[in-house]
Amino acid sequence: MGDIDIDKAVGVLRAGGLVALPTETVYGLGADAEDPAAVARIFQTKGRPPNHPLIVHIGGAEHLADWAEDVPEAARLLAERFWPGPLTLVLRRGGRVPLDTTGGLETVALRVPDHPVALELLNAFGGGIAAPSANRFGSVSPTTADHVRAELGDGVDFVLDGGPCEVGVESTIVDATSESLSILRPGGVTREDLEQALGRPLDVPSTSEVRVPGQHPSHYAPNARVVLVDPDELVAETRRAHELGHRVGVFLPSSLADAPGTVRAHAVVSVPVSLDAYARGLYGYLRELDEKGCDLILASLPAQEGLGLAIANRLRRAAGPRPA
Structure with missing residues (x-):
């Protein structure tokens, strides 16, 4: 401290x-x-x-x-x-x-x-x-x-x-x-x-008439453009983006933990299995890939339960349309 x-x-x-x-x-x-x-x-x-x-x-x-x-x-x-x-x-x-x-x-x-x-x-x-x-x-x-x-x-x-x-x-x-x-x-x-x-269910509306922080379409966004892809397509999409000349950063989920050698990326973040650890590290990972000079970040959404709901929300906003 x-x-x-x-x-x-x-x-x-x-x-x-x-x-x-x-x-x-x-x-x-x-x-x-x-x-x-x-x-x-x-x-x-x-x-x-x-x-x-x-x-x-x-x-x-x-x-x-x-x-x-x-x-x-x-x-x-x-x-x-x-x-x-x-x-x-x-x-x-x-x-x-x-x-x-x-x-x-x-x-x-x-x-x-x-x-x-x-x-x-x-x-x-x-x-x-x-x-x-x-x-x-x-x-x-x-x-x-x-x-x-x-x-x-x-x-x-x-x-x-x-x-x-x-x-x-x-x-x-x-x-x-x-x-x-x-x-x-x-x-x-x-x-x-x-x-x-x-003792009862709660709605999570996608839009609300009540204005609160964090509802802007583009939020929590690094300098690099963030694109969300299906986990099954992540390795192929990374390779395709690399071949197009992008400096690709990739959030590699634990399900693809054996794939780092096959991922054609400029920088790789291995996503923790623990959602607590993922949430704790999320913004640091985005900053890290910016600092490494990535211009494109590919990521997949976690299961939307527990803290996964919040992580998915932040990644969607990070990938949202940027102001012109």
């Missing part, structure tokens, strides 16, 4: 500055959630459209009523069960939350991060910290302090270095504005765990 000067970070936040903070999911670019000018700096530094709402990080479930109104019982149940943890609840905005922070919406996204440094900062600061991922809008999320420094540089006033992120993909976002909950973004808490806690 590097610099974890909590007092300094609190001073930066209170002065309207930006602090990159570690969470269990990815590093966040934090500002005082109640300071519109500081929040505006987040959007400016990331190049993020101002109508994209930010997640407000709070110090514990006991602070829920400070930030949200009309909290359904099902939402309270999930907060008790999964906070601190990689779960974000979208609720009716409380009067404490500026519209600048919610992207102009009457809803607010709240979570309690499961990271000792983040929790220490929140408790010392005594307020909410608005924090999207600490990277340029649409690009690969950062899972180490070095990723933040490399991408945002002097745009961040202070980087709290809490080591590598344990989960590696963003939080699950649940629409909890009514009792009929739904998953708006798969993430670090699995659909199966949420359903078990609630």
